[in-house]
Amino acid sequence: MLNQFVETMRDRFNRPIQYYADICVRCGSCADACHFYTVSQDPAHIPAQRMVLIKQALEASKAGNNKLADWYHELPHNDAVLAAQLEKALWDCTGCRRCAVFCPFDLDTGLLVGTARYAILKEGIGPEIIAEIGDSEVAKGEIIEFVKDFFLEQVSELEAQLQAEFHPDLTIPVGKEGADMLYVPLVGEHAIIPAAKIFFAAGENWTLSMFTATNHSYFVGDGAKSKQAAQWIVDEAKRLGVKAIVYPECGHASRTLFNYFESWFGDEIAGIERLNIVPLTYEYLKQGRIKIKPNLFDTPMTFHDSCSLGRSSGMYDEPRALIHAVATDFREMTPNRELNWCCGGGGGLIAAADEKFERRMEGGLPKVQQIRQTEAKWVVTACENCKAQLEDLNKHYELNIEIKGVIDLIADALIV
């Protein structure tokens, strides 16, 4: 048992993971940083314990007859028990990297979990649905010609709707050669509507991508597929000759854009800027390209820092500046920014749907308490994943809040 996990894991040990295996002193600083551990008190949820369990599996595979050595390496007596612990350790993690902030050596449990998920899926342990969604994203590029007409039809319907509701001159161009910005949406129109309004108001020469920014292969640590899913977007950007790729309000997708694109594509994307819609909107506002009704909202609202956008991409100030521009009653959560609690739904857990629902509700408790403390009515965030989780938390814990995107606020406040 666990042979495939062990073999795959050995191959995938890279430098930071080897550092982790070798230098972690198990001081326990990370334990209280983890939303899953603080709520469940299950040892398998201690971030450093995730590495301990992986090491146990690796050691067990080469165990000899030396009882003392076996005891020293804490070899598991029972493979099934270890497998169950590993399942918890690797799948009940949102990859939020809050533990890395509290680690004296900055050891990255998020990276470890992503890498090990790929290996444990080989044993069939874990929600395979996440990997399957990832596969469908990879396959989309091959079938794009077949779904293209349907997509265009839907976009033109949406365009007509927005022309009626918002402005008669608004257009949603798809596949427009010579556009400056390629906006990559998410599944569903909610990510297109506010962006289309803002681009229109800014007079931007933009075009909509036929692909989606979400990258589920990234959640299961599958670098090759993750790159392939992103490749379609890069190819499209190059074909259209755009100056920039703009990602929507989605944490992990933006993380691939900011942190992985350069190492995946190198020269291929030289000269193409990589932007997120939130800082871009802030740029428009600063440059006066868009006009908004200032202080439009007096509802008490708070901002949730998405882990991927905050801790991992450094997007702290732009969303706050945008909220301040339109809101009169803004309240910070405590703690915030790099110390912010994870919503409990990241790392693909949202995609695992029912299978992880209870765990998500449990892991979201620190977030629920934070939100309650602010007594805010609106929770604004810039990540699709967080929004879905916050909606679930809202229903489950009856928070009576509304979840909003940062650019939703701006789109509603636009003067055109």
Add this chain to the structure above:
Amino acid sequence: METVEYILAYITPYLAVIILIGGLIYRLRNWFQKPPVTAHLSLYPRPESRLGRIADALVDMFTMRSVFRVNRLLWAGGFIMHVGLLLLFLGHIRTVTDFYFLWDLLGWGEEETHTFSAIAGMTAGLLFFIPLIYLFLRRWGGTIKVLSTPEDYFALVLLASIAITGLHMRLVLEVDQQAIREFMQGLFKFSWQPVPESAGVVFIWHFTLVQILMIYFPFGKLLHTVGAGLNKMVMRS
């Protein structure tokens, strides 16, 4: 008994040094043979410039800022222990040579340096030893007990034993500094001098435990001495 003492005083020290250096080279090679991560794993906020990021990593490392933010007691224990260790490391330079220029500069004679080293040595030893007791005891309950592996206890017991034998020589015995210096210099020069008698069997214990530490060092978690800085730079790439 004499044979054992002879081996521990004149033979194993060389083996320990060879294993320490060889082990370190082996481990560093093992690290650098692993593929680096080409993606940016940075944690934000981070300084813009490379120099700023190095400075940030150093400040983080020498103040243990991360632990301070989450657990003040653990921070106090860990930080004081490391300060004590650093002072002890500096102080032990005196077992081989001496800070002649410093004493000249201060105009201190033999008596003053002796008093100073007695006070400084005791302070550093206690700064090192007392937090070790805390770090050891905290592993016996709660979260940290589950997380602890046999190695964690071993490392603490080893360091504490070194501290106890060292403190014994410093506080209980009247040790002839010059004899120790001659013995140590003899090891370096391959012209062996007698084991300092004034420290008795405690010296051999202390000396042997340090050799065990040197042998264990490259193969255990104490390697964070080297790895922490390397990993911190990965996380500021």
